[in-house]
Amino acid sequence: xxxxxLAFNRTLTPEETxxxxxxxxxxxxxxxxxxxxxxxxxxxxxxxxxxxxxxLEVLDWAITLMNWISLVMTIPVILYAAWPVWKGTxxxxxxxxxxxxxxxxxxxxxxxxxxxxxxxxxxxxVYFDSVTMFVAFLLTARFFEERARMSxxxxxxxxxxxxxxxxxxxxxxxxxxxxxxxxxxxxxxxALYWWMVEPVFAIPVMVSLLVMSCPCALALAAPSxxxxxxSTLAACPELNPEQSRALFAKTRRITSQNLYGSLVFxxxxxxxxxxxxxxxxxxxxxxxxxxxxxxxNAWRLYRxxxxxxxxxxxxxxx
Amino acid sequence: xxxxxxxxxxSLLFVLMIAAVLWWAVFSGQYDDPEQSGHxxxxxxxxxxxxxxxxxx
Numbered sequence: 001x002x003x004x005x006l007a008f009n010r011t012l013t014p015e016e017t018x019x020x021x022x023x024x025x026x027x028x029x030x031x032x033x034x035x036x037x038x039x040x041x042x043x044x045x046x047x048x049x050x051x052x053x054x055x056l057e058v059l060d061w062a063i064t065l066m067n068w069i070s071l072v073m074t075i076p077v078i079l080y081a082a083w084p085v086w087k088g089t090x091x092x093x094x095x096x097x098x099x100x101x102x103x104x105x106x107x108x109x110x111x112x113x114x115x116x117x118x119x120x121x122x123x124x125x126v127y128f129d130s131v132t133m134f135v136a137f138l139l140t141a142r143f144f145e146e147r148a149r150m151s152x153x154x155x156x157x158x159x160x161x162x163x164x165x166x167x168x169x170x171x172x173x174x175x176x177x178x179x180x181x182x183x184x185x186x187x188x189x190x191a192l193y194w195w196m197v198e199p200v201f202a203i204p205v206m207v208s209l210l211v212m213s214c215p216c217a218l219a220l221a222a223p224s225x226x227x228x229x230x231s232t233l234a235a236c237p238e239l240n241p242e243q244s245r246a247l248f249a250k251t252r253r254i255t256s257q258n259l260y261g262s263l264v265f266x267x268x269x270x271x272x273x274x275x276x277x278x279x280x281x282x283x284x285x286x287x288x289x290x291x292x293x294x295x296x297n298a299w300r301l302y303r304x305x306x307x308x309x310x311x312x313x314x315x316x317x318x
Numbered sequence: 319x320x321x322x323x324x325x326x327x328x329s330l331l332f333v334l335m336i337a338a339v340l341w342w343a344v345f346s347g348q349y350d351d352p353e354q355s356g357h358x359x360x361x362x363x364x365x366x367x368x369x370x371x372x373x374x375x
Contacts, residue, residue, distance in 0.1 A: 017350060025344045029337055036333055058319055069326050073333065 020146075023084075027143050030081040030136040033073045034129070040066040041129040067119040070128040078112060082135045084142075103180035104138060104219060110210040130287070137291050141220045144227045157233045157244070164248050165226055168255050172222040175259055179218060179266070183209065190274045201276050208273045208283040217262035217290035224298035225255045231302050247301070254301055258294045265290050
């Protein structure tokens with residue numbers, strides 16, 4: 001019955017309502033700050049060394065102001081909107097069980113701390129737009145995943161969804177963890193190399209590698225396809241076992257495509273960033289494009305299956 | 319270009335205001351059920367000649 005993408009087909013408990021309101025505010029604030037910070041980042045992207053001396057002086061003055069105001073707007077995103085990520089990271093450290101939150105917080109720190117330093121010292125690139133964009137996209141994916149999970153009240157599917165979710169999320173976490181470890185090692189080694197050869201390039205190259213190492217697409221891979229599957233289940237609760245099996249098999253397939261597709265994408269772009277061909281803003285754009293591609297691929301699952309008997313399920317279900 | 323000293327704080331103020339309004343709107347429950355308002359007009363029982371509508375004199 002529920003048609004709105006934000007609607008539920010059951011009444012939420014007061015506890016769930018409060019949790020949902022909090023994540024909605026976090027999401028809205030992250031998007032609001034992201035759009036503002038992207039706007040303030042524009043002068044930085046327009047700057048060219050070939051401009052006349054007078055023009056550069058005015059532009060640099062404006063960029064410094066914009067950096068400070070971006071910093072002011074990024075702090076609430078980091079501290080408030082991304083709070084669930086920090087909480088997850090603390091829990092992961094306490095229980096020694098690595099989750100997706102750990103690489104996400106490493107990436108946030110890696111892009112935020114050099115930006116704060118660049119703002120205070122007055123030279124160097126800032127990546128506030130990348131940080132806020134990253135948080136906003138991540139929270140969007142999580143919000144829809146949470147919403148979709150809450151709206152399924154059919155006990156049969158809830159159990160099956162749990163059985164589907166746990167191994168997929170575990171695999172995504174593992175892939176992302178290895179990915180971030182390898183990326184951090186590459187970023188460190190490449191920065192060291194540039195430091196010895198041409199110190200001017202060391203920081204920009206390292207930051208592009210770190211921005212690209214934001215496992216944004218990887219973080220979206222499993223939740224987005226699970227959310228699409230959940231929405232399909234919520235939209236047509238009368239699926240027969242065969243149809244739901246086919247849907248689950250397709251979910252696993254699309255999650256794998258997302259996971260390994262974004263991995264291959266990073267494998268292709270990392271060498272380009274290492275030799276200095278990918279500037280940090282291009283890295284942020286690449287991160288955005290890969291995330292959108294992952295989300296679009298996942299939403300192929302959100303189709304209402306035909307009511308007629310479906311063709312036999314592919315034999316991919318484990 | 320000194321106008322930026324005025325414009326940037328003004329834009330920050332606007333963002334704060336939007337954030338505050340968003341905060342109020344979400345926590346006053348306006349986004350709890352986006353379907354409800356759309357359905358309300360359909361669920362309303364407006365059959366004539368019945369005393370189910372107390373607001374009508």
